[in-house]
Amino acid sequence: xxxxxxxxxxxxxxxxxxxPLAADAGVSHKCLVPVACKPMLLxxxxxxxxxPGVARIIVSIDAPEILAPLIRHLGSGRIAVARSAxxxxxxxxxxxxxxAPPFLxxxxxxxxxxxxxxxxxxxxxxxxxxxxxxxxxxxxxAAHPDxxxxxxxxxxxxxxNCNTYILGSRDALKxxxxxxxxxxxxxxxxRIVKAFGLLNLIRFRYGLATLDGAFxxxxxxxxxxxxxVLVSDGALAIDVDNTRTLHVAETIxxxxxxxxxxxxxxxxxxxxxxxxGDPLLA
Numbered sequence: 001x002x003x004x005x006x007x008x009x010x011x012x013x014x015x016x017x018x019x020p021l022a023a024d025a026g027v028s029h030k031c032l033v034p035v036a037c038k039p040m041l042l043x044x045x046x047x048x049x050x051x052p053g054v055a056r057i058i059v060s061i062d063a064p065e066i067l068a069p070l071i072r073h074l075g076s077g078r079i080a081v082a083r084s085a086x087x088x089x090x091x092x093x094x095x096x097x098x099x100a101p102p103f104l105x106x107x108x109x110x111x112x113x114x115x116x117x118x119x120x121x122x123x124x125x126x127x128x129x130x131x132x133x134x135x136x137x138x139x140x141x142a143a144h145p146d147x148x149x150x151x152x153x154x155x156x157x158x159x160x161n162c163n164t165y166i167l168g169s170r171d172a173l174k175x176x177x178x179x180x181x182x183x184x185x186x187x188x189x190x191r192i193v194k195a196f197g198l199l200n201l202i203r204f205r206y207g208l209a210t211l212d213g214a215f216x217x218x219x220x221x222x223x224x225x226x227x228x229v230l231v232s233d234g235a236l237a238i239d240v241d242n243t244r245t246l247h248v249a250e251t252i253x254x255x256x257x258x259x260x261x262x263x264x265x266x267x268x269x270x271x272x273x274x275x276x277g278d279p280l281l282a
Contacts, residue, residue: 004055005122006099007048010091011041011061011108012084021246028066031108033240036253040240042070043111043253049076051118054104060084060095093173103167110163111249112143112235117164121229125166129224133162134211139234147238147248156210159230160237172224 011031013019019030027033031041041059048054057079059067064081071079082098084091096103104122106113125131137158140148151158167173209217211228219226231237240246 007057007104008095009059036250041108047113051115053122058095060091105165109240124229128227130172131166131227131229133164134159135234135237140237143235154211162236
């Protein structure tokens with residue numbers, strides 16, 4: 001296994017808007033919302049920092065200064081911060097410029113990420129230009145019966161995306177260009193057809209292919225070896241998007257003992273200490 005992966009964690013505001021969970025918690029960014037006594041981003045950083053296959057970590061965020069207490073708390077020399085861009089693609093490309101491939105890309109709300117899952121994904125993605133982590137529906141339900149409600153249906157079963165991706169080289173970043181318009185895909189559906197191909201989309205949308213077969217079609221379309229990677233831990237498909245999934249994640253983390261020790265006061269978030277106008281000050 002490569003020992004040189006660069007992990008990119010996307011933690012910026014989406015379209016510059018305040019996330020409802022952040023508003024409820026009284027913090028400036030969703031990545032600072034407390035989950036099982038810790039800012040959600042801290043769970044992700046701890047998992048990556050404990051992963052032997054990850055050589056460096058870059059957090060992409062629009063306000064880098066708010067992360068200083070978290071980085072000091074971890075005390076790791078492998079963590080850097082890059083200023084995010086208004087869209088996800090430019091944020092990934094900007095963070096990638098600060099490091100070297102291959103890259104693991106994930107999100108700040110992926111609080112159930114573990115070193116074991118990271119190791120599994122890195123090993124399974126070897127030789128691929130790009131990879132996408134999925135979990136089988138049965139494994140997600142085993143992690144928590146109310147953890148995920150949306151699944152992709154294929155001939156071989158149902159799967160959930162785990163918000164974790166591998167980009168094996170800088171060439172793989174070219175494939176991400178199709179997402180530069182972000183939400184504009186919904187407004188201009190022909191952009192999706194142009195990007196992925198009509199036949200590929202029909203097979204994907206209606207579950208006419210196996211998971212591997214669908215990705216062979218995507219690979220052919222982009223001229224890259226794009227591979228689905230199945231993870232053993234179904235909890236990885238449960239990120240924190242709303243109040244329901246926040247409670248689910250806390251249940252999973254506490255059962256695993258991930259919340260037994262609280263972080264120091266400077267990185268503990270609550271309304272009194274960290275208002276919207278004074279976020280996570282050192």
